[in-house]
Amino acid sequence: MKLLHTMLRVGDLDRSIKFYTEVLGMRLLRRHDYPEGKFTLAFVGYQDESEGAVIELTWNWGVDSYEMGNAFGHIALAVPDAYRACDEIRARGGKVVREAGPMKHGTTVIAFVEDPDGYKIELIQHA
Numbered sequence: 001m002k003l004l005h006t007m008l009r010v011g012d013l014d015r016s017i018k019f020y021t022e023v024l025g026m027r028l029l030r031r032h033d034y035p036e037g038k039f040t041l042a043f044v045g046y047q048d049e050s051e052g053a054v055i056e057l058t059w060n061w062g063v064d065s066y067e068m069g070n071a072f073g074h075i076a077l078a079v080p081d082a083y084r085a086c087d088e089i090r091a092r093g094g095k096v097v098r099e100a101g102p103m104k105h106g107t108t109v110i111a112f113v114e115d116p117d118g119y120k121i122e123l124i125q126h127a
């Protein structure tokens with residue numbers, strides 16, 4: 001088996017694509033409308049889908065928000081320097097909700113940002 005994607009339902013597809021590409025530096029890999037189902041899928045990532053896992057952004061036409069609940073955790077990204085990544089993301093208009101530093105009860109240096117819908121994206125410092 002192979003990990004292909006994580007699907008996130010979003011309230012505004014262009015807002016989310018702008019965040020994942022312009023703030024987090026991903027590429028828009030493909031986008032497709034499904035008029036019969038009244039939804040659009042957009043795939044974003046750092047690699048082609050054949051090379052690595054990606055994020056599937058799902059927009060249900062006419063639905064602009066979701067109950068986020070408390071079960072979903074985060075999607076994690078590796079960064080060489082979590083402190084610098086937070087500064088760069090903030091400078092690009094991103095929302096840092098947990099500054100870089102060692103994780104609670106551990107030593108891994110992490111940070112958290114929130115995407116436009118409130119999904120948490122973890123930055124993990126990997127030298």
Ligand SMILES: C[C@@H](O)C(=O)SC[C@H](NC(=O)CC[C@H](N)C(=O)O)C(=O)NCC(=O)O
Pocket residue numbers: 073076098102103104108110122124
């Ligand atoms: C290793 C890295 O991938 C992690 O996600 S550890 C981050 C850490 N996780 C937890 O504490 C999980 C248990 C918690 N009760 C929960 O349900 O989320 C975390 O979120 N630490 C917070 C921090 O500020 O360090």
Ligand code: NI
Pocket residue numbers: 074076122
């Ligand atoms: Ni994690």
